[in-house]
Amino acid sequence: xxxxxxxxxxxxxxxxxxxxxxxxxxxxxADPTVAAAVAQPVGAVPTIVAAETMGTATTxxxxxxxxxxxxxxxxxxxxxxxxxANLHPLVDRSVxxxxxxxxxxxxxxxxxxxxxxxxxxHDRMRRSRGDGNCFYRAxxxxxxxxxxxxxxxxxxLHATAVRTIEETKDLxxxxxxxxxxxxxxxxxxxxxxxxxxxxxSDELLTAFQNDEISNSIVMHFRLVASAFLxxxxxxxxxxxxxxxxxxxFCSMHVEAMGRESEEMMLIALTKATHISIEVAYLSxxxxxxxxxxxxxxxxxxxxxxxxxxxxxxxxxxxxxxxSHCLEGxx
Amino acid sequence: xxxxxxxxxLKEYMAIQKNAATRPHLELLEPIQEDDLxxxxxxxLGTADSAYEGGRFKLDIVIPTSYPIQSPTIRFVxxxxxxxxxxxxxxxxxxxxxxxxTPAWTLESVCVAISSxxxxxxxxxxxxxDAANLLRCGDTAGYNSxxxxxxxxxxxxxxxxxx
Numbered sequence: 068x069x070x071x072x073x074x075x076x077x078x079x080x081x082x083x084x085x086x087x088x089x090x091x092x093x094x095x096x097a098d099p100t101v102a103a104a105v106a107q108p109v110g111a112v113p114t115i116v117a118a119e120t121m122g123t124a125t126t127x128x129x130x131x132x133x134x135x136x137x138x139x140x141x142x143x144x145x146x147x148x149x150x151x152a153n154l155h156p157l158v159d160r161s162v163x164x165x166x167x168x169x170x171x172x173x174x175x176x177x178x179x180x181x182x183x184x185x186x187x188x189h190d191r192m193r194r195s196r197g198d199g200n201c202f203y204r205a206x207x208x209x210x211x212x213x214x215x216x217x218x219x220x221x222x223x224l225h226a227t228a229v230r231t232i233e234e235t236k237d238l239x240x241x242x243x244x245x246x247x248x249x250x251x252x253x254x255x256x257x258x259x260x261x262x263x264x265x266x267x268s269d270e271l272l273t274a275f276q277n278d279e280i281s282n283s284i285v286m287h288f289r290l291v292a293s294a295f296l297x298x299x300x301x302x303x304x305x306x307x308x309x310x311x312x313x314x315x316f317c318s319m320h321v322e323a324m325g326r327e328s329e330e331m332m333l334i335a336l337t338k339a340t341h342i343s344i345e346v347a348y349l350s351x352x353x354x355x356x357x358x359x360x361x362x363x364x365x366x367x368x369x370x371x372x373x374x375x376x377x378x379x380x381x382x383x384x385x386x387x388x389x390s391h392c393l394e395g396x397x
Numbered sequence: 398x399x400x401x402x403x404x405x406x407l408k409e410y411m412a413i414q415k416n417a418a419t420r421p422h423l424e425l426l427e428p429i430q431e432d433d434l435x436x437x438x439x440x441x442l443g444t445a446d447s448a449y450e451g452g453r454f455k456l457d458i459v460i461p462t463s464y465p466i467q468s469p470t471i472r473f474v475x476x477x478x479x480x481x482x483x484x485x486x487x488x489x490x491x492x493x494x495x496x497x498x499t500p501a502w503t504l505e506s507v508c509v510a511i512s513s514x515x516x517x518x519x520x521x522x523x524x525x526x527d528a529a530n531l532l533r534c535g536d537t538a539g540y541n542s543x544x545x546x547x548x549x550x551x552x553x554x555x556x557x558x559x560x
Binding site: 136141244245247248249251252279282283286290293318319322323324 | 401404405408409412465466467483486488493495496497498499500501502503506
């Protein structure tokens, strides 16, 4: 367990702690440490600068662009995203894999062939909304559904899952997250998991389609992935871009809602929850006719067949293998 | 939706009251009215030995119902001269309030971050170009005296509470 001890002995989150720790240099504009740690102002600034320059340059010219504040820009971007997202439920009903093939009816032959080949071993899929959280949501749903369907045949899976989620609390505390900041997400996740004892498939789906429940679970798994990376910096920091700290990476790409996940997050979540995943990569690569499977394995012994996720560039959905599809899971 | 945010705000409120003594630059952080937990105010104190020394800066904080998944909207009510604060609207250009918000923050830690932004301006992404330009061309003395003037004008004395 290696993580930077926070300079402030209070319960301030490490982000803020870092901030206060590096406030030595006064206003050096190019000191990346200070700039980054102090949560440097960025965002829509280039736009504003541009708008200002334009304003002075074209005084008197015809209709100038309205000057939007950062907030307005963010609100508009959010509105566009929401509009997109609301077309699909957060997690959808499962459908026959051939329905996916229909999407490509007039499209790429490569995709069609690959889906055809995939359908030899997998027969159903379930869509997760493409809002940047699809991986976490798909992972959580696939795991919880597995546990729910095996509640009678393999009750120990449920007990293990509950214990695993309970342990994430210690992981988050070890990574210096404030209990106050994460306990609501943690509680919702744990309660949903406990409810699996009496949930039907429809009830589980309803829970995952509910914004508050679903997003809390996504948030919890985001924080868990982040906490794992922060407490294993020695192993994962070398994969970061030059000059980026693990804290920066985590707050920017892991903890913030809607940020898409990359391999590192999959590895982190797999290891933190001891759940193995198999990702079916459905890409337009024409040199292969088979879908590539990439396994993500925990360090501990695998105790359950891997959850299967279907990856198409930029998006994750859930995939069901024929032999243990739905009812016959384990 | 709303019950979750109220539960969370109540927790934050209690934690803030408990921590009050450990936050020297945060004079106040509380809901404006006890029955509305989605609208808060804060008062930041200018750090000693900085150009903001002696100033009391009021913040207006609006909590969206989707908090903490979405960030709170925070602006300065007290006029302040700072490269990353809009002089007229009080809008703050701080990444964690915009694109880099994460639910790992709390109101208290955000206020601490804003407080440390005061002494760590980032002139390369300004909302107040005049203040930023002074810093960018290295005129620290000019910058400090400008900040001191506005601090004395707007943030010292009783009148800043009326705005």
